[in-house]
Amino acid sequence: MKLCHSPTSPYARKVIVTAKELGLFDQIETFGADVSNRFVGINPATPLGKLPSLEVESGVVLFDSIVICEYMNGLTDSVDLFPGTGLDYAKMMTLHALANGMTEACFQRRFDSTAMPDGEGSPSWCARLKVSMENSLNELEARVSEFDGKLDIATIAIGCALGYHDLRFSFENWREGRPQLTAWYEEFSSRPSMTDTVPPEA
Ligand SMILES: N[C@@H](CCC(=O)N[C@@H](CS)C(=O)NCC(=O)O)C(=O)O
Numbered sequence: 001m002k003l004c005h006s007p008t009s010p011y012a013r014k015v016i017v018t019a020k021e022l023g024l025f026d027q028i029e030t031f032g033a034d035v036s037n038r039f040v041g042i043n044p045a046t047p048l049g050k051l052p053s054l055e056v057e058s059g060v061v062l063f064d065s066i067v068i069c070e071y072m073n074g075l076t077d078s079v080d081l082f083p084g085t086g087l088d089y090a091k092m093m094t095l096h097a098l099a100n101g102m103t104e105a106c107f108q109r110r111f112d113s114t115a116m117p118d119g120e121g122s123p124s125w126c127a128r129l130k131v132s133m134e135n136s137l138n139e140l141e142a143r144v145s146e147f148d149g150k151l152d153i154a155t156i157a158i159g160c161a162l163g164y165h166d167l168r169f170s171f172e173n174w175r176e177g178r179p180q181l182t183a184w185y186e187e188f189s190s191r192p193s194m195t196d197t198v199p200p201e202a
Helices: 010-022 065-073 086-114 123-142 153-168 179-188
Strands: 002-005 029-032 053-055
Touching: 002 010, 010 065, 010 086, 010 153, 053 065, 065 086, 065 153, 086 123, 086 153, 123 153, 123 179, 153 179
Parallel strands: 002 029
Antiparallel strands: 002 053
């Protein structure tokens, strides 16, 4: 399987952490994005131009990150990172959506303030994204008891979202006033799948 990724992408990190937790990472060959023109997309393998994408043996290209993770989860019986049915499953996927949405707000806010041509960024849009990030962090803090001690696609997404916050917004201390989430992250981020994939400063 061929994964298009970037070492700083929180979505690609989610896929790699998932592959490692499932014991599948050694079946994956990785290749980097084409960042020569960010405004035509950085991954020519998909029409959206985004990464990650995963090309499977048949040549089919899968995206986006949650689709790739769920596909990989179905390749092995050893661990189930998408457990549950009915409302339990929907609650876990909602938690995943919360973490992924926070990641999206971080990514867009950073893109708006660093990659847009001069004068084309939007301070009001960035302020709106900051509200999303803060509300998401507060919600996660309030719900730690729901996911503490679990390893599933929601906790992997939360770990990668917080790691990305540290990478791009370290000057905004999300740990302040959020002791439960801080303690949870400290433990979760010490898993080998997380320590192996810490993004480089870039
Ligand atoms: N919903 C997508 C989001 C993917 C995404 O936004 N990836 C970023 C990198 S972290 C990207 O490729 N951005 C380039 C662009 O938007 O042109 C997923 O979960 O895979």
